[in-house]
Amino acid sequence: MADMLIPMRTIDWDYTNNTIIMIDQTLLPREKRVIECRTIDSLCEAIKSLRVRGAPALGAAGGFGVALAAHISNATTLAGITHELETAGKTISATRPTAVNLSWGVNRVIGVIEEAKNTREARMFALDEARLIADEDVAKNRQLGEHGEKLLEDGDTVMTHCNAGKMACVDRGTALGVIRSAVEHGKDIKVISCETRPLNQGSRITAWELMEDKIPVTLITDSMSGHVMRKGMVDKVIVGADRITQDAVFNKIGTYTHSVIAKEHGIPFYVAAPVSTFDFEQFEEDIEIELRSPDELRFFGNYQIAPLEVDVYNPAFDATPMENVSALITENGVYYPPFLLDEVKIKS
Amino acid sequence: MADMLIPMRTIDWDYTNNTIIMIDQTLLPREKRVIECRTIDSLCEAIKSLRVRGAPALGAAGGFGVALAAHISNATTLAGITHELETAGKTISATRPTAVNLSWGVNRVIGVIEEAKNTREARMFALDEARLIADEDVAKNRQLGEHGEKLLEDGDTVMTHCNAGKMACVDRGTALGVIRSAVEHGKDIKVISCETRPLNQGSRITAWELMEDKIPVTLITDSMSGHVMRKGMVDKVIVGADRITQDAVFNKIGTYTHSVIAKEHGIPFYVAAPVSTFDFEQFEEDIEIELRSPDELRFFGNYQIAPLEVDVYNPAFDATPMENVSALITENGVYYPPFLLDEVKIKS
Numbered sequence: 001m002a003d004m005l006i007p008m009r010t011i012d013w014d015y016t017n018n019t020i021i022m023i024d025q026t027l028l029p030r031e032k033r034v035i036e037c038r039t040i041d042s043l044c045e046a047i048k049s050l051r052v053r054g055a056p057a058l059g060a061a062g063g064f065g066v067a068l069a070a071h072i073s074n075a076t077t078l079a080g081i082t083h084e085l086e087t088a089g090k091t092i093s094a095t096r097p098t099a100v101n102l103s104w105g106v107n108r109v110i111g112v113i114e115e116a117k118n119t120r121e122a123r124m125f126a127l128d129e130a131r132l133i134a135d136e137d138v139a140k141n142r143q144l145g146e147h148g149e150k151l152l153e154d155g156d157t158v159m160t161h162c163n164a165g166k167m168a169c170v171d172r173g174t175a176l177g178v179i180r181s182a183v184e185h186g187k188d189i190k191v192i193s194c195e196t197r198p199l200n201q202g203s204r205i206t207a208w209e210l211m212e213d214k215i216p217v218t219l220i221t222d223s224m225s226g227h228v229m230r231k232g233m234v235d236k237v238i239v240g241a242d243r244i245t246q247d248a249v250f251n252k253i254g255t256y257t258h259s260v261i262a263k264e265h266g267i268p269f270y271v272a273a274p275v276s277t278f279d280f281e282q283f284e285e286d287i288e289i290e291l292r293s294p295d296e297l298r299f300f301g302n303y304q305i306a307p308l309e310v311d312v313y314n315p316a317f318d319a320t321p322m323e324n325v326s327a328l329i330t331e332n333g334v335y336y337p338p339f340l341l342d343e344v345k346i347k348s
Numbered sequence: 349m350a351d352m353l354i355p356m357r358t359i360d361w362d363y364t365n366n367t368i369i370m371i372d373q374t375l376l377p378r379e380k381r382v383i384e385c386r387t388i389d390s391l392c393e394a395i396k397s398l399r400v401r402g403a404p405a406l407g408a409a410g411g412f413g414v415a416l417a418a419h420i421s422n423a424t425t426l427a428g429i430t431h432e433l434e435t436a437g438k439t440i441s442a443t444r445p446t447a448v449n450l451s452w453g454v455n456r457v458i459g460v461i462e463e464a465k466n467t468r469e470a471r472m473f474a475l476d477e478a479r480l481i482a483d484e485d486v487a488k489n490r491q492l493g494e495h496g497e498k499l500l501e502d503g504d505t506v507m508t509h510c511n512a513g514k515m516a517c518v519d520r521g522t523a524l525g526v527i528r529s530a531v532e533h534g535k536d537i538k539v540i541s542c543e544t545r546p547l548n549q550g551s552r553i554t555a556w557e558l559m560e561d562k563i564p565v566t567l568i569t570d571s572m573s574g575h576v577m578r579k580g581m582v583d584k585v586i587v588g589a590d591r592i593t594q595d596a597v598f599n600k601i602g603t604y605t606h607s608v609i610a611k612e613h614g615i616p617f618y619v620a621a622p623v624s625t626f627d628f629e630q631f632e633e634d635i636e637i638e639l640r641s642p643d644e645l646r647f648f649g650n651y652q653i654a655p656l657e658v659d660v661y662n663p664a665f666d667a668t669p670m671e672n673v674s675a676l677i678t679e680n681g682v683y684y685p686p687f688l689l690d691e692v693k694i695k696s
Binding site for chain 2: 029030161192194195196197198200203204207208211216217218219220221222223224225226227228230253254256257258259260261264294297298300301303304305306307308309310311312313314315318319
């Protein structure tokens, strides 16, 4: 792992050295360092340590991981290389077993090996497929951004929560992708970023991303959303989503609170997410919300901010009922209430 | 300043050593240390460093400061001791010039010296008056608590924001005073404490206070208030107030957001504050909200959590319009909408 120039994407393949390169998100915003993974072990360490995170970015990480395993394999037979890739794939997928996209990326790349006639083709096909996963992610976010940017007007101030940006994807992002597209269309857009407790993805990552792109951003605490909306400082809210069921949007804890405040003040509340986020079969009541460590609220780094033994309730996500959502922005288009998810499904 | 046992009150007079003793709030919750101020300099340092904070507690600090100046004075004439107390009073008041209660406490104690016939009486009267300020504060909070506790039912879970507790007053507190009274009446009350960004008074002080009193408390991030109210986990909300105008309650930033969420879910939203908090002459538009340092959102202690140059909006307070308030709890009784502040005024 060596210091390098910032690449365009969150995670990418370096054709010069045939390695995986990524921005180390754990160092943001204090340091912008690109790290290089030359082995499956170093990739697994990067995933476990959240140096790369976000569902779409992890899909690409899984794909590139199998491509890396193919590149460094010494196998001389197709059966040999296939066996090595399957072993590497299992190791990679096991780093974050609940991250569906990670194993999806791994399996998609392993799947193309079947068509290879020799080990050289296996290496080539694996890398091509991994690149395709990354490219498709960028293309989808770009389409989503183009659809969504039509909802923004020149001069708008957009509030967002958590990081639904480039650093959660391969590039551009979902909520931030919409903002990037609007800016590319010449619109003057300002962003208010909620810091997003307890892990501060809003202050650490979203604020950093937007400053890198020279898009004006102002940081607030999550609790200020009511105050800024009441003061007329927000024109639209755009957030991402972790899962969208028939009746609710699951996203970073705090999203629901913002949706109620937006409704109170008649401010549009938009959710930007690729079709892969939609869970067409399930309802809110079917989904269990992950409870995270109490220490996330007891410490900041090593700094103690609450009694060590205090009880903590720390759900990772909340559910925003569809009636609080003004529009769903996807790569297939923008959907308005009443949301008939079958329409999204058929088109996808 | 030496380690001692925890006294009952936030700030008090130690008759054994004739010094001011207080809980050092800057060390909470990591360490519960009582410090002793033997000189005006050490008291001023404690006030400046926020070792003691909160409007009512500062009133007592000002009063005890003048009593301390009287105690350590070597003056042999009434004119001499009066001059010394006035000098000490100015020094104390200057430590936090915008804290109205501080100079109010100073001046109230200096005022009683006029009735003294000699320096011995001056010392005695000063200390008696300082004690009276502290006792009155405790008595007011106790009355307020007794009125307010009638609003709580056995088994209630009460959400609160920031610290409107013992550590902001001499003892008991306003919002937390209501909860303490309900518990003393045998009611089983649980508390949900919002951590209260950016300075975390909810996690550092409120959670600690309640744990000291063995009142069950669960810590959440501010953004979770929507989620916990939607899930039916909150029966009532009680907050304190920094200033109450004809049309709005000014309190710690985030209070307004919670009030909207409470209204959305039909949950009573109570404000507990002594009559001295009411500003009968002014309206929301007359009040300028203090903007605090951007670094409060860029750093946690020394730990950087946002880009160094990021723009930050950091108002200390927000305004909750009266229509979001279900009742005002004061030492004179409980007031319901429509709030006719003249009624509070006449009774006070």
